[in-house]
Structures are given as structure tokens and as C-alpha cells.
Amino acid sequence: MAIGLEHFLILSAVLFAIGLYGVLAKRNVVVILMSIEIMLSAVNIAMVAFSRYGQFITGQVFVIFIMVVAAAEAAVGLALIIAIYRRRKTVDADKFDLMKW
């Protein structure tokens, strides 16, 4: 069968769900960051799919900006992780509960 918009969108949804699981369920913060990148990539796929099947270029333009933001966020996030690691000697998300009651 022909590859249609729905295929790409479902692929995007699957990748997003996987990333979501990773964000909520893993304890290592670097893995959480990796999962966030997966989620962002999934969104990119959806954007490009719409751009391709809607015949306008704006989707791809937006993907560029998403990539920019993802890169910036990854940089800052990893810097944060390193800073936290230096302080707490751990990257276990369960241990970061200073906001606990």
C-alpha cells in the first residue's frame, strides 16, 4: 500500500510514546534527556510529514527551529546534569527530591 500521511504520523506517535515512557520511567537523568531528544525528533517527523503532504514548506522551516531549540536545550540540560553530578555525586532522579514536603 502506498505510504501515506497516516504512516508517518503513526510512526511519530510511536516514537513519541517511547520517548514518553523513557522520560517518566527511567532513573538516570541522561537517559531522560535522551528520551526527550527522541520525543523532539518524533515531533519533527510529524512536522515534515505535514509539510510534505500539505504541500507547504513552512513545516520544514519550523523543524529547523525545533532543532535549534533542541540543541540549545540539550546543551544546557547536560551542563546542568554535570553540575548536579559534581555536587551530589549521583545522577539518580529519585535522589533529587529537595522539593519534597
Added chain:
Amino acid sequence: MPSELVLAIFLLPFFSFAIISFIIRPFFNHRPLLSWYVTIAAIGTSLVLSIWALIAVSGAPHHVLEMPNYEWVAIGDTVIYVGVTVDALAAAMLIVVTVVSLMVQIYSRGYMKGDGGLCRYFAFMSLFTGSMLGLVLADNLLFLFLFWEGVGLCSYLLIGFWYHKPEAARAAMKAFLVTRLGDFGFLAAILLLYTKTGTFDIGELQNLALAGAIGSTALTWAAIGIFSGAVGKSAQFPLHTWLPDAMEGPTPVSALIHAATMVAAGVYLVARMFPVFVSSTTAITTVAIIGGFTAIFAASMGLVMNDIKRVLAYSTISQLGYMMLGLGAVGVGVSSGAISLEAGLALGVAVGIFHLFTHAFFKSLLFLGAGSVSHATETFDMREMGGLRKAMPWTFIMFVIASLSLAGIWPLAGFWSKEGILAESLHYVPVLFYLAIITVFMTAFYMFRVIFLTFGGEYRGQAHGNHGLHESPLVMLLPMGVLTVLAVVAGFLGVNEFLGGESHSFFGALTHSLAWTSLIWAAGGIFLAYAIYGAKWLSAASLRQRFAPIYTLLSRKYWFDELYERLFLMRFLIDGFFAVLHWFDDHIIDGAVNGIAGGTVAAGSVVRKLETGQLQAYGLAIFIGILVIVAFVFIFN
């Protein structure tokens, strides 16, 4: 007479109060006599205006001046009016209040000399005089009650004038609270009458009551309520306990407030509302009975007191009982049909108020005399006095004249007014007449006991060491002199007729057997006092031992203070009823409030377990929320 000037009669002392409080006290405290000048000016002017009013009233038809009504407050459909009434009753009262007040203020200049709180003193005196005049002039019950409370307040302030003395503070509190009990009944009665008739106006209420437009049960309760206010204010049984203690205040205060004016307000109230009272037999009989009983009850306690002012206080209570008896007796006559309504209304008011009129003069004079004595001996205890007639001749003479007037000796003023009361009570309530005639004996006895103990014999006290006792200064003696003159001639001024009573001829009165009866009883009292305290044929000490139980009963004031304070107040109310309320407040009300707080805290400590601090849990919650929203959209679309 223009109505503004009538208003000025009671507004001028209020202005005086304001000026003293807001200008003189803050800025001129180093010259306190300024407040004296202001007070004298205000009250003097009020006196002049009162005389004018008196003349105008005697010339007016029916002895009533028409005064306009002002609309004071309108709430929806109900409108409350205020105005003043100037009739014979009001005019007579105005004279009493202004004259006695002015004399007392002049006297105070000498008596209160050097006191640190002079400005405060005259301010309160002015406030009191203004309130009393307003009370007399008010034509509706609401404003009357307003000024009623005003005089009560001033009484409290002035009894507790030397507030650093604990007895004075306690006495002031006691006075206020006991009269409050009466005022509660009064207010309830006012409101009851308002709900039944829709008006506060005294004239309208009188007409409605006479016409029978108010239901008899409501009328009786209202009248009894009004009377309870009078009982409180006039220190009748059973609310009499505050007046003897009120003697802690300065003597001029006792003379003005607790002899002549404020305590007379109760009698005035009954006289003012007399038509309402006679329309209810129960109420008017109560008035008579309480009046008659109080007269002898208080007189019995006055027999054994050692403090001059206490004796005079009990004498005041007793005489007020006489006034109530007079009003009540005639009222009983009216309601039983023995005398016509119109005649009875006038006669009752005349009888009661005539005695109020004369009593104001000689009683205040007696108090001023007691103050004069204490000025020299620095005590009020008669056991430390004696022989003062040599050192203080003027005081002595005036005191004796006043006592004779009080005892009802012809031809002094007290004789005429007391005769009126004795005559009416004999006529309509004979039982009470017998009590009253015994009281005549007691009155004469205790007054002359005071005279013999204070002025007779030799000086027993320790004051003034070497330079001896001296007469009081002129500024104190002159007002006493004026009052003495009035105590003598007040019977001949035609007040009785002015108020609506019957006239008596000067010598003709001596032809009635009643007159001789009372004169003999009075003379007997004087003679017995002479026997015990003057010539000492009988020893007071041995009499005291012989009649020890009676003596204890009387000197402990029939244990009424203990009854009220220890038993009722402490045990019954404080430990009982109030303790229940206290428990209620602590456990239920506070319990509810604290319970809500505690519950909130407990709920919070449960809910805060959700705050794990772990972001993943929060993220999960966010996503769950998103899915819920999506589900909602799905379902409702």
C-alpha cells in the same frame, strides 16, 4: 418663649462640657478654674432660661408650652421624631436641677480646691447637668432613655472620680451595674410599647394608654418595665444597694446627683408616665408598695450608720420611697375609681413631685453640710466628731434647719410635701400609711442622732491638732445659705398648685389631725435622739447590746450586699451559669474553630505526601491530566 431657648437650656451645659474637654483641659490645664467659670456661666444661663420657661408655662393655657417636633431619623416607613415638652412638671424639674446644680458648682469651688482633676470634675458636672435637663425636657421615650443613660454614665464617672481609690472604683462599677439591671427593664418596656403602638412619643403613649388602646397585659408589663428603670435609678428596693456605696464620690457629687437630681429621675419618670401607670392596677399598686416598703426599710438602716453620708444616703432612699408612695397612692385611688381620672392624674404628679422639689433642696443642703463638716474634720465618721457647733456655727444652723425640714416640722417646706403624701396614702392605701408614719419617727430620730453626734457634746476627734477647727469659707457657705432659704420657703411658693395639687392655708393645716399626728411622731423621734445622744439618759452602747441581733441586722444592711454579691453573683452566676457559658465558649466555639484549623492541617499533611519532589511523578501527573482532557473532548464532542 422661643423653642431655641428651650433647647439651649440643656444644650448650654453640653457646650460647657465640650469646651472644657476639648479646649481647657488640653491647653489650659494649669488654670483649672477656667472650667469652673465656664460651668457657672452655662448653668447660670440655663437657670435664667428655666425661670423664663417657668413664667411662660404658668402663663400658658393648661400650663403647657407648645414646642415643635423635629424629624430625626427616617428608616423606610418609620420615622422617629424628637422634641421637647415644657409643661408644669418639666418646668418645676428644670428649676430644681438648675438651682441645685448651680449651688453645688459654686460650693465645689471651695470644697474641691487643690484637687488635681478639677477640669475633669467640672466637665463631668456639666455633662451631667446637660443630660439631666435633657432627660426632663425630652418628649419621647427614646431620647429620655438616651439622657437616662447619660446621667447614669456621669454618675459612674463622678462616683469613681478619685479612681485610684479601689473602693471608689468598685462603688462606681456597682452603681452602674445595678442601675443597668433596671435600665434593661426600661428599655424592654420602651420597645414593647413601640411594637404595640408604633410611637415613642410620650404624649401619644399617654393618650393611647388612657384610651385603653394598648392591651392590658402589654401595658402592665410595660409599666413594670418602666418602673424597674425607676427602681434602679432611684435606688428603691431591691436595687437599693448601690446608693450607699456611691458615697465614695466627692460630697458635692453626692449632693447633686445622689440626692437631688439623678435619683429623682426615677420619680420623674413615673410622674411623666403616670397615665400609663394608672391604666394598669397591678403596676401602680407595685409602685405604691415598693415605695412604702423602701421608705421604712431604708430608714431602719439609717438608724445605725456611723458615717454621715451613709445616713444621708439611706435617708435619700427612704424619701424617694415616699415620693413613689405618693404617686402610687393616688394612682391606686384613680384605678380603683375613688378619685376621678383627671383630678387624680394631676394630684398624683403634684404630690410626688412636690416632695421631690422640697427634698432636693434640703437633702442637697444636708450633703453640703456634711461636706462642710468633713472639710474641717477630714472625716465622715461621726464617732470622731462632736462639739462642732462651736467651731462651725453657720453649718450647724443650716444643718439643723434642713433636718427639721426633712423631719417634716411645720412650717418648713418638708412639712407641706410630706403632709401631702401622708394624706393621700392614708386615704387610699392605709396599710402603707402606717409604715410611712413609723418612718416619720425614724427619720426624725436618725437625723437628730446625726446632729447630736456631730455638733453636740465635745470634740472626740484628732484633726487639726493645735490650731483648732474652723468654719468653711464663704464660697461654700453661700450656696448652702441659698438652699436653706429654699428649704424653708419652698412650701409657700405655690408649687403644689402649679403642679395641679390642692392648696393649703398656712395655719389651717394645723387644724387637721393628720398634721398633729405626724408632728407628734416626729417630735418623738427628736426627743428619743436627744435622750440617747444629747442628754445621754439612755446609753447607746447598752441599747446596742440589748438589741444586738436587730443591731446586727440593720448595720449589716439586712445582708443584702452579701446576698447579691456573694450568693447570687458569685455562686449562682459566676460559678454556675457563667461557668457553663465559659465551658461552651472554650470547648464548643473554640473547639469548632480550632477543629477547623486542626482539620485543615491534618488534611494538608495528608495531601502533602503528594509532593514527592520527584519530577517524574509530576510529569506523569501532567500527562494523565492531558489524557483526561482529551477523553473529555472525545466524549462531549
Added chain:
Amino acid sequence: MGLQIAFWILAVVSVVAALAVVSLRNIFRAALFLILCFFAIAGIYVTMGADFLAGAQVLIYVGAIGVLIIFAIMLTREGREGSPSGRLRVPALLIALIFLITMVLVVTGTDWGAVTEGSSGPTTSAIAEAIFGEDSGFVLAFEIAAALILAAIIGAIVLVRDK
């Protein structure tokens, strides 16, 4: 036809790689699988005709972000831990599945009005036109993105420097 095969292979590879990322205990291997996932996604871009974006994906994601992640793993190495699962794995699994099902239902249930004609050649100039052209206005966003990167760089430096 070729497109379809390519798509399916790439799709499967990317999904499997993503699953590996979230389930492997060894972080380093998870990072390598992430990079594989990025490559596969770049391939998917190609199947959609977004050539520029495919290049950008490789450059940015693989080249920069992937390397950054490996750096971070190296610098925060913990001996035993690795990448265990947290306490919330069951609820997270549930939520992820429900989310997935919802999205699938939405996607298949909507009429997208898609046009299935072929892709239209190189996109670079089209993208450039769109961003910098006179009619469309993404220049501001572009500039802001540049500022954002600057801020991110400064922020990262500040966060990590030794006091």
C-alpha cells in the same frame, strides 16, 4: 515501491533503536542506539523529500547532541547503577500506551486531505526563500534563535565552570 521498503525498514530500525534506548541497562549502549535512531530518522526525512533537513538532522543531532550525550555519560559515570527503571514504570507504560492508542485513533480517524503527489525537488532554496524571503517573515524567529543559542552557550558555560 522502493520508497515503501525504505520507509518500513527505516521505521522499524528507528522504533527498535528507541526501544533500546529506554530499556537497556548499559547507558553507553543506549547512547549508541540513540545515535542509530537519529540516523534512521534522517533517512525518513529523505523518504519524505526533505533533503536539507536530513542533512541538518545528522549534523545537529548526531554530530552535536549525540556527542554531547556521550560526553555527559562519560563525565557522570557511576559504577553499578547504569540505567535502571524507576518506580513509576508501570503507570508510565500505561500512560504511554493509552497515549499511543489515542493518537492512532486520532490519526486514522481524521480526514487529512493529504495530497500524495511526489516531492518537489531540493528544498534548500525553498526553505531559504521561506525564512528570508520578502513575503514570509521568519527572519525575526531566525534572529531570536541565534540569540537563544548564544544564551544557551553562556548558560552552559556558567553552569559548568569551576568556582
